[in-house]
Amino acid sequence: MTYYSLNRQAPDATFEEAVVKGLAPDKGLYFPASVTPFTNDFLNTLENLSDHDIAIQTIKQFVLPDIPEKALEEIISDTLDFDFPIVKLNENISTLELFHGPTMAFKDVGARFMARCLGYFNKHNEHEVTVLVATSGDTGGAVANGFLGVKGVHVVILYPSGKVSNIQEKQLTTHQQNITALEVDGVFDDCQDMVKQAFLDEELTSQLQLTSANSINVARWLPQMFYFIFAYKRLKSHHKQISFSIPSGNFGNICAGMMLQKLGLPIHHFIASNNANNVVAQYLHSEIYSPKASVQTISNAMDVGNPSNFIRIQEIYGNDFQNLKHHLSSFSYSDTMTKSAMRELYDVYNYVADPHGAVGYLGAKDYLKINPDTHCVFLETAHPTKFLDVVEDVIDIKLELPEQIKSVIDKEKSSIPISHYAELKSFLLSCS
């Protein structure tokens, strides 16, 4: 597969180049040059195939020939060694649980897939790659876990001090080896700005092979397609039309679902469910796209003021506003509404949701009001114990900690505090 830059000022790239660079030299996001839709035969017989085989068929065209099929099979087996269950709440609403991986966030799949791709490319390579990543919470833990011990890769994670949950912080600051956590005096957008500045800094990029592990990286973005096709497979025989409500921050996850629709998977509609950070909802309303500083909410992994993948979404729908509106709705919810949704899910369905999943549930409900004939799947993107304080407080229960969480909670935090770009830069230069 060839990838082009959405800024259209850079040469095309192979999959390997796109993964290693992260962002194109003209600072554009990479986008696949052509896609071959699924065959009807594949779609009609999905339910007879294993998740593993479906994943291979879904992603193969995007990574071949840079990663040959045999190696890809190993990467997929390694990446997907946990479950993706659907829990049906009622006739119209189900949730797809994406939190059964090692850090209990849906980002595990993308992080593990990308780490293994880089590991594959680095097998015969002497130069270390530095993965630089800004996190609003869950990315850091998933990336740290996914990349731990991968040869030739040093991971540097920037996170906003005091703005991630205790468990999230433990998940990203308690690894050693090739993982470093930088604790930034600021908000997520400050972290993201510093990362962007580093990629633009020629003094740095001439000395270090920098890449990103945010969802702008094609190797993190594309494996998220698996969720939607797994859900489709599980629900296909029961429902005519399936729509997805995706709790969205940087819009990488939802954008992967949209690629799948481009490949021919019959997804009826997408609902971008947002907290107070509602740039896209406002855009769909006014046709004016105005990024803003992010505001802090209880669903902090979605506290994003300028979603980096939105440009890919516009590309998918041909930069046509009406076309986009036809496929995408977006709703925004306050923390108060999110909390009542968590209570409702518990009281009515005996389901414990985390705040992000609860936002997804609200989006599903609102969409069903205008479109009662669809079956709506909301993605539950994090295990509720990752937001322990909020969840226990809102629904007044004591949650049992799963093994994955217990194993980090008592570990010692280790982070390097920084407050300015200059400190990030000198740290990176000291590693080169």
Ligand SMILES: *Cc1c(COP(=O)(O)O)cnc(C)c1O
């Ligand atoms: C990252 C994250 C999101 C947002 O995902 P995007 O792909 O950035 O839109 C939602 N929920 C949780 C729990 C997350 O960690």
